[in-house]
Amino acid sequence: xxxxxxxxxxxxxxxxxxxxxxxxxxxxxxxxxxxxxxxxxxxxxxxxxxxxxxxxxxxxxxxxxxxxxxxxxxxxxxxxxxxxxxxxxxxxxxxxxxxxxxxxxxxxxxxxxxxxxxxxxxxxxxxxxxxxxxxxxxx
Numbered sequence: 258x259x260x261x262x263x264x265x266x267x268x269x270x271x272x273x274x275x276x277x278x279x280x281x282x283x284x285x286x287x288x289x290x291x292x293x294x295x296x297x298x299x300x301x302x303x304x305x306x307x308x309x310x311x312x313x314x315x316x317x318x319x320x321x322x323x324x325x326x327x328x329x330x331x332x333x334x335x336x337x338x339x340x341x342x343x344x345x346x347x348x349x350x351x352x353x354x355x356x357x358x359x360x361x362x363x364x365x366x367x368x369x370x371x372x373x374x375x376x377x378x379x380x381x382x383x384x385x386x387x388x389x390x391x392x393x394x395x396x
Contacts, residue, residue, distance in 0.1 A: 362388055 366389040373381030 366385045369381050369385035369388060373379070373385060
C-alpha cells in the first residue's frame with residue numbers, strides 16, 4: 258500500500274508537471290501562430306510590392322526602348338540623303354546671304370570712313386569702325 262501510495266504521489270507529480278508543460282506549450286504555440294500570421298502578412302505585402310516594382314520597371318524599360326527607337330529613327334532621318342540635301346541648301350543660303358551682307362557692310366564702312374576723312378569728323382570714323390566690327394546690331 259505504501260508503495261502504491263508513493264507511486265500514486267509520483268504519478269500525481271508527473272501529471273502536474275505534464276499539465277504545466279502542456280500549458281507552456283500551448284502558450285508557445287499561440288505566440289508562434291501570431292508570429293507566423295505576422296510573417297505571412299509581411300510576405301504577402303512584400304510580394305505585392307515586388308510585383309508592383311517589377312511591373313513599374315517593365316513599363317519604364319518599354320518606354321526607354323521606345324525613346325531609343327525614336328531617337329535612332331530621327332538620327333537615321335537626319336543622316337539621310339534627303340535631309341542632307343535640304344540642310345546643305347539651307348546652309349548655302351545662309352552663307353550666300355551672309356556674304357552679301359558682309360560686302361554691303363564693307364562698302365558702307367568704306368564710304369563712312371572716306372566721308373569722315375574728308376570732313377575731319379571723328380564720329381563718322383567711329384561709326385565706320387562700328388559698322389565693320391559689329392555685324393549683329395542695327396546701325
